[in-house]
Amino acid sequence: xxxxxxxxxxxxxxxxxxxxxxxxxxxxxxxxxxxxxxxxxxxxxxxxxxxxxxxxxxxxxxxxxxxxxxxxxxxxxxxxxxxxxxxxxxxxxxxxxxxxxxxxxxxxxxxxxxxxxxxxxxxxxxxxxxxxxxxxxxxxxxxxxxxxxxxxxxxxxxxxxxxxxxxxxxxxxxxxxxxxxxxxxxxxxxxxxxxxxxxxxxxxxxxxxxxxxxxxxxxxxxxxxxxxxxxxxxxxxxxxxxxxxxxxxxxxxxxxxxxxxxxxxxxxxxxxxxxxxxxxxxxxxxxxxxxxx
Amino acid sequence: xxxxxxxxxxxxxxxxxxxxxxxxxxxxxxxxxxxxxxxxxxxxxxxxxxxxxxxxxxxxxxxxxxxxxxxxxxxxxxxxxxxxxxxxxxxxxxxxxxxxxxxxxxxxxxxxxxxxxxxxxxxxxxxxxxxxxxxxxxxxxxxxxxxxxxxxxxxxxxxxxxxxxxxxxxxxxxxxxxxxxxxxxxxxxxxxxxxxxxxxxxxxxxxxxxxxxxxxxxxxxxxxxxxxxxxxxxxxxxxxxxxxxxxxxxxxxxxxxxxxxxxxxxxxxxxxxxxxxxxxxxxxxxxxxxxxxxxxxxxxxxxxxxxxxxxxxxxxxxxxxxxxxxxxxxxxxxxxxxxxxxxxxxxxxxxxxxxxxxxxxxxxxxxxxxxxxxxxxxxxxxxxxxxxxxxxxxxxxxxxxxxxxxxxxxxxxxxxxxxxxxxxxxxxxxxxxxxxxxxxxxxxxxxxxxxxxxxxxxxxxxxxxxxxxxxxxxxxxxxxxxxxxxxxxxxxxxxxxxxxxxxxxxxxxxxxxxxxxxxxxxxxxxxxxxxxxxxxxxxxxxxxxxxxxxxxxxxxxxxxxxxxxxxxxxxxxxxxxxxxxx
Numbered sequence: 001x002x003x004x005x006x007x008x009x010x011x012x013x014x015x016x017x018x019x020x021x022x023x024x025x026x027x028x029x030x031x032x033x034x035x036x037x038x039x040x041x042x043x044x045x046x047x048x049x050x051x052x053x054x055x056x057x058x059x060x061x062x063x064x065x066x067x068x069x070x071x072x073x074x075x076x077x078x079x080x081x082x083x084x085x086x087x088x089x090x091x092x093x094x095x096x097x098x099x100x101x102x103x104x105x106x107x108x109x110x111x112x113x114x115x116x117x118x119x120x121x122x123x124x125x126x127x128x129x130x131x132x133x134x135x136x137x138x139x140x141x142x143x144x145x146x147x148x149x150x151x152x153x154x155x156x157x158x159x160x161x162x163x164x165x166x167x168x169x170x171x172x173x174x175x176x177x178x179x180x181x182x183x184x185x186x187x188x189x190x191x192x193x194x195x196x197x198x199x200x201x202x203x204x205x206x207x208x209x210x211x212x213x214x215x216x217x218x219x220x221x222x223x224x225x226x227x228x229x230x231x232x233x234x235x236x237x238x239x240x241x242x243x244x245x246x247x248x249x250x251x252x253x254x255x256x257x258x259x260x261x262x263x264x265x266x267x268x269x270x271x272x273x274x275x276x277x278x279x280x281x282x283x284x285x286x287x288x289x290x291x292x293x
Numbered sequence: 294x295x296x297x298x299x300x301x302x303x304x305x306x307x308x309x310x311x312x313x314x315x316x317x318x319x320x321x322x323x324x325x326x327x328x329x330x331x332x333x334x335x336x337x338x339x340x341x342x343x344x345x346x347x348x349x350x351x352x353x354x355x356x357x358x359x360x361x362x363x364x365x366x367x368x369x370x371x372x373x374x375x376x377x378x379x380x381x382x383x384x385x386x387x388x389x390x391x392x393x394x395x396x397x398x399x400x401x402x403x404x405x406x407x408x409x410x411x412x413x414x415x416x417x418x419x420x421x422x423x424x425x426x427x428x429x430x431x432x433x434x435x436x437x438x439x440x441x442x443x444x445x446x447x448x449x450x451x452x453x454x455x456x457x458x459x460x461x462x463x464x465x466x467x468x469x470x471x472x473x474x475x476x477x478x479x480x481x482x483x484x485x486x487x488x489x490x491x492x493x494x495x496x497x498x499x500x501x502x503x504x505x506x507x508x509x510x511x512x513x514x515x516x517x518x519x520x521x522x523x524x525x526x527x528x529x530x531x532x533x534x535x536x537x538x539x540x541x542x543x544x545x546x547x548x549x550x551x552x553x554x555x556x557x558x559x560x561x562x563x564x565x566x567x568x569x570x571x572x573x574x575x576x577x578x579x580x581x582x583x584x585x586x587x588x589x590x591x592x593x594x595x596x597x598x599x600x601x602x603x604x605x606x607x608x609x610x611x612x613x614x615x616x617x618x619x620x621x622x623x624x625x626x627x628x629x630x631x632x633x634x635x636x637x638x639x640x641x642x643x644x645x646x647x648x649x650x651x652x653x654x655x656x657x658x659x660x661x662x663x664x665x666x667x668x669x670x671x672x673x674x675x676x677x678x679x680x681x682x683x684x685x686x687x688x689x690x691x692x693x694x695x696x697x698x699x700x701x702x703x704x705x706x707x708x709x710x711x712x713x714x715x716x717x718x719x720x721x722x723x724x725x726x727x728x729x730x731x732x733x734x735x736x737x738x739x740x741x742x743x744x745x746x747x748x749x750x751x752x753x754x755x756x757x758x759x760x761x762x763x764x765x766x767x768x769x770x771x772x773x774x775x776x777x778x779x780x781x782x783x784x785x786x787x788x789x790x791x792x793x794x795x796x797x798x799x800x801x802x803x804x805x806x807x808x809x810x811x812x813x814x815x816x817x818x819x820x821x822x823x824x825x826x827x828x829x830x831x832x833x834x835x836x837x838x839x840x841x842x843x844x845x846x847x848x849x850x851x852x853x854x855x856x857x858x859x860x861x862x863x864x865x866x867x868x869x870x871x872x873x874x875x
Contacts (some may be wrong), residue, residue, distance in 0.1 A: 011638050013699075014729070041636040041683045041754030047842075048864045053643045059641055078722075103642055107442045156844030157855070168300040190859050191800055192843035199724030200743065201839055202731075207804050208841070230725070237729055 002032035003073035003118070004065040006083070007039055010229035013073060014237075017273025018229060021258035022075055022120060028136055029128050033073070042079040043086070052099075055214030059100045060116070063109040073117045073123050077228035078196075081161055083117040085244060088160045119154050121227050121257065122163060125171045133178055138266040140180025144258070145288040146219040147221035148183050148251070149235070151214075151228045152192050166190075173255065176225055179264045181287075186219035188212045195230035196233060198238055203225025206242050207232055213242075213250035225240045227257040235243050239277045253279040265286075296573060310584030311592070318620045321662040324708035329612045330848040337612035350603045357602040362504055363594045367693040371630055376681035378431035382457070383591075385424030387627045393418050394576070396856075412537040419468075419542045426544075427460050444629050445640050449587040456582075459575040467568035469548025473508045473556035474565050487531045490787055493523070497531070500524025505539050505550045512607055516724075577615050590626045594694035597624035601695040609752035618704065622659045623697040627652055631688035631698060640681050648678020653687045658705055669714065676709040681719040684726035707734055710742040715749035720838050747838060749871045754833025770826040777823065777862050785854045789820040795846035795856045801839050815854055816846050823859060832867040 011018050026033060043057035061083060065072045074080040090097045091113050101110045118126075124133065150164075158166035169190070169243055173183035194208035213235075216224050226232040235254035243249050254277070262272045263284060274281060345351065351505040360366045365383075369376040392400050400414065401407045407414065432454055436446045471477050478501060482494065499516045501507045501524070516524075528536075528708045552559060580745045600617050627821065631651035632638055640649050645652045658703060659677045660667060667675075679702050688698040706727075710716060719727075719742050731739055779785055796802050805811040814834035815820060822830040837860055846856040 007560055009683035010725075012690075013686035014685060014726075037634070040639045041685070045683055045725070046640060046681070046718075048642075049718055049868050050643060051861065051865050055640055055642045106642075133611075150843075152841070152843040155856070156848040158848060191845075192841045194841070195725065196722055196843070197839065197842045199722070199726070199728030200720055201755040202728055204801065204839055205728075206806060208800060233725075233729070241731070288400045 001030065002034060002038050002070060004039075004068060004070040005033040006039060006061065006074045006076075006079060006117075007036065008066075008076045008229060010233060013031075015229050015232060016083035017259070017276040018075055018232065018256050020059065020258055021267075021272040023261050024267045025262045025265065026073075026123075026256040026279040028265050028267065029132060030122075031073075031123065033072055034107075036061075036068060036070075038064050042074075042076075042082040048081070054082065054286055055086055055089060055096060055101050056100055057088055058082050059111050060104060060107075060109065062087060062090070062115050063104050063111040066111055066115040066189070067109065067262075069114075071118060073118050073120060075120050075227070076230065077153045078230050080117060080119045080163075084161045087115075087117055090283060110132045117185050119163060119227070121171055121175060122156070124175060130174065130178060130288050131259070137261075137264045139264055139288050140263065141264065141284070141287040142180055142290040144179075144181035144223070144284065145184050145219075145221045146176045146181045147186050147216035147219060147224045148189060149193060149226045149228070149231050149254075150226050151226070151231050154229075155190065158210075162185035166270065171228070172225075172257075176219065176260070179260055181260070183220045183276040184216075184219045186216050188215040188219065193226075193228075193231040193234045195238070198234060204268070206238070209238060210242060210246070210248070210250070213252050215218070217250055217252050221252060223260075224252050224254045225257055225260055226254055232256055236278045238243065253277065253281045254282045255288075299574065299577050303581040306581035307583055314584045314589060314623065317663070318616050318623075320621045321664065322615050322657070323618060323662050324704040329615060334612045334634065337610045338616055341610060341613045343460065353600050357598055358595070361598045361602075361695065365693065367691070367695075368630075371691060371693065372432065375435070378428050378435065381424040381428030381431070382427075384430060384455070385421045388421045389418065389425070392421070396624055409758050410533040410536050411534075412541055415537050416541040416543075419465075419544045420661050422461050422464060423544055425457060429458050429461070433692075437503060438825050439719045440634065443632055443641060444649075445632075445650070445653060445654075446539050447627065450627055454588045456575060456579045456586075456588075456839075460572065460579065463568050463572040463575060465544045465548050467565060467572050468545025469552060470556075470559055470565045470568055471551035472506045472542075473553060474547055474560045475507060475509050475557070476560050476563075478507045478509070481532075485531050485535075486527075486775050488527070495524035495526050496520050497527040498524070500528050501532075504528075505536070506546065506553070508553055508560070509867060510557055521786070522836070541836075543639050558669065569799050572740060581849070587623060587627060590694065591669060593620055593623035597621050598695040602695055606697075613827055614700075618697075619662055619702065620657065621694075622662060624694045624696055625655050626694060627656075628693060630691050630693055631655075634687050634691050636683045636685040636687055637681050642675070646674060646681070646831060649674050649681045650678075650700075654702070655679050655696075655698070657702065661705065671712050672709060672712060673716075676706070676712075676716050677718065678713065679706045680716055680723060682706075683723065703730065703733070707738075712836055713745065715745040715751065715871070716742060717746050717871055719746045719867075720750075720864075745836070749836075751833060753867070753870045754829045763775070771830045773828040773866075774823065774826050775829075776866065784824040785852075786820045786856075786859050788852045789817065789824060789850075789854050790852055791817060791821060792849060792851060793817045794849050796822070800835070800843065800845065811853055812839055816860070819863070820856060820859065823863075832870065837864050837867065840864075 007019055023033060039061050040083060041057050042061065043054035046057070049244040072083060072085060090100065090111055104110055115139070132282065150169055154161055154163040155166045155169060164171045174184040188211060192208060193212060194205040197205040224235050226235060232254055239254070259272045259274060269275070319331045319338070322329070345354070365379060366378055382387050393409070396407065396409065409415070409418065415853060436444070436450060447607055460495055478498070480499070486494065486497070495512065497511055498507070498512045499520050501511050502512050503514055503516055539549065581590070597620060600620070604613065604617060607615060632653070635651055635741045638650055648657050654675070661675065668809060682702055684699060686699050689696070692698060727734065802808045802812065802815055812835050814836055816836065819834055819836060830837060840857070840860045842857055842861070844857045847854070847858065852855060
């Protein structure tokens with residue numbers, strides 16, 4: 001099983017722990033990752049401004065992966081949503097397909113629609129499979145309460161992104177529970193993290209993030225678990241900014257899913273980049289040591 | 294005389310140029326550094342250099358100097374061919390400079406028996422020269438034959454290759470023409486021959502015609518063995534101490550073989566002298582123009598690599614950061630590694646703004662730093678280019694000369710944003726990084742560009758401003774309605790039956806007690822406006838820019854209206870209108 005790893009722009013610059021932990025976990029599970037150096041931005045940040053640039057940018061990545069005969073694994077959900085949108089449009093809309101392929105032609109590229117895009121979580125759940133992951137888990141959390149952050153752009157629009165049931169998704173909860181942690185049922189779990197407006201309307205962005213943090217905490221979560229570059233930065237870096245600018249403290253640090261899983265697979269904390277968070281997730285060793293009460 | 298005079302002139306221009314260029318490092322500035330005086334920056338630099346040299350960081354400097362400056366590790370990691378090319382150019386040229394051009398000062402003192410025409414020097418000179426020529430060939434191939442998208446080549450890139458090529462080619466032609474030159478041969482004989490009997494001289498000339506490629510008007514082969522034997526003896530007494538076989542100078546000898554049939558005519562028109570003038574004058578030109586050309590990078594690039602290895606934005610003196618940032622502009626070799634790897638480079642294809650491409654952006658920033666008067670249109674062009682950056686840091690990580698491009702973009706972006714031109718790109722997730730860097734922006738100035746951009750959009754949508762305007766519902770704007778066609782989903786607004794589910798599930802709407810006041814039209818109202826063709830209404834709603842694109846509305850619409858996609862398209866349209874290019 002081999003994928004072209006699509007990191008996007010945030011992970012290499014601001015969230016290297018996501019790449020490190022995902023590589024460590026996928027490596028243990030026998031998922032091969034190829035690097036395509038020529039990958040560019042998924043196009044998400046310019047979609048507000050220029051749809052064509054968004055689509056060309058996204059489709060170029062698909063074309064590059066297709067040239068290597070690889071499917072794409074995306075770690076970021078906004079990248080995933082963009083790539084899926086491009087995949088969908090290039091398949092469904094003849095005029096766009098022709099226009100974009102004409103642009104790609106200049107670099108000797110084209111996209112026929114053979115490459116599929118998958119998110120890390122779907123690769124883990126569907127391609128690797130729950131049983132295979134269980135086989136690699138050497139120790140389980142006990143009593144750890146996790147608020148799983150689904151992320152908008154893997155769930156919706158469901159016809160395009162095809163990740164899970166958009167109203168009652170369960171993939172992420174099941175993956176979280178593989179680690180022995182409990183995935184709490186929190187009312188805001190399908191809502192946006194607020195990141196898309198960070199930098200545009202910070203007050204609104206913080207309001208939305210804060211609502212989620214409060215809801216997660218009230219549902220008893222110890223940590224919020226993410227599998228998206230934007231969600232993670234929002235719940236980590238921006239949460240810290242919220243604490244300082246609004247004088248609050250939600251005590252709900254964020255952890256990336258491959259970090260959570262990696263700890264249970266016995267991967268060392270350094271490879272998982274657990275020290276790189278803005279808000280420390282603390283020493284989760286306690287949860288391994290706890291006996292059933 | 295002319296040689297020495299012209300050399301001193303070239304050297305003087307070079308030194309003045311060098312001093313001038315270095316002074317710009319302390320005089321020019323971008324952004325915040327405008328308040329720091331030149332003298333303060335100069336003394337901060339001296340202090341910083343001294344403190345670094347007497348600290349443990351000197352080890353870092355040594356490491357960077359050997360790996361990144363001498364061995365150019367970063368270029369190697371990027372692309373073997375380019376590394377090979379640059380090593381050929383720079384290795385070959387530096388060695389030629391040290392061994393050949395500065396032979397009086399370096400090679401001769403080091404090797405008492407040194408002579409340019411004796412091995413190993415004879416061979417090495419051609420070897421080093423051949424390296425440079427291979428490097429030039431690869432560079433030409435890369436820039437002009439290999440069609441790399443978005444790799445641009447400017448006058449400076451061509452100049453650098455042309456001046457090197459002139460120096461090298463004139464050198465080999467000179468060497469070749471000297472090998473065959475009978476005039477040169479005779480000059481040498483006059484200076485160094487130990488005997489002057491005719492037989493002896495004839496024999497020597499015969500030997501040189503046969504073995505050393507001299508083309509003589511009178512003495513022509515085939516020769517008797519006896520004469521050659523005598524000639525060899527004569528050669529060994531008078532010439533061998535300074536002359537190895539010319540075949541070792543493989544390029545010069547090759548040239549000599551080619552020009553052999555016309556050698557006498559060439560000698561008659563003093564070709565060696567002409568070539569000698571071309572050769573050294575090209576060298577002087579290269580030297581004098583060096584500080585003003587791309588070749589200045591041979592000084593600035595190592596400094597940039599070294600400075601960046603020991604400097605840190607959070608710890609270093611802001612005066613030094615400012616100086617370094619200007620120096621980095623000179624360090625750029627326009628190799629285009631940044632552009633070829635830029636995450637946002639592909640946006641150039643539709644935006645057609647050259648300033649999106651990092652290597653070109655840097656050139657515009659040079660003009661900005663030098664304080665050149667740029668028109669408002671040019672400034673906005675640069676700002677758009679600097680804003681169309683995803684801040685992925687690839688350019689900075691990969692830059693072979695270690696320029697901290699991400700910091701440079703950030704600095705220029707903020708400077709230009711504060712000039713008061715609305716940049717609509719601020720209303721996109723490209724602003725995410727800016728939000729994270731809020732403290733570096735300065736909280737007082739942070740919100741202004743966003744307000745300005747929102748204002749620019751409001752300004753084109755007059756309806757939103759009046760309170761009690763009567764709306765003309767006919768004729769409806771058919772062009773607007775049919776214009777929403779970027780994706781097939783967008784025209785689905787027409788089936789909206791006004792159930793308000795979209796507005797009800799919107800987390801942004803839910804965040805406000807009085808959403809109409811905060812957001813203008815709400816999602817269902819925007820859909821309705823689209824249906825009625827009320828362009829100004831649909832485009833002017835603040836809701837567009839506060840949309841999270843979380844797709845809750847679209848997912849839950851019972852009629853299958855692709856609300857989020859419609860909002861995306863409206864945003865595109867509003868931006869185009871506000872930019873004045875509908």
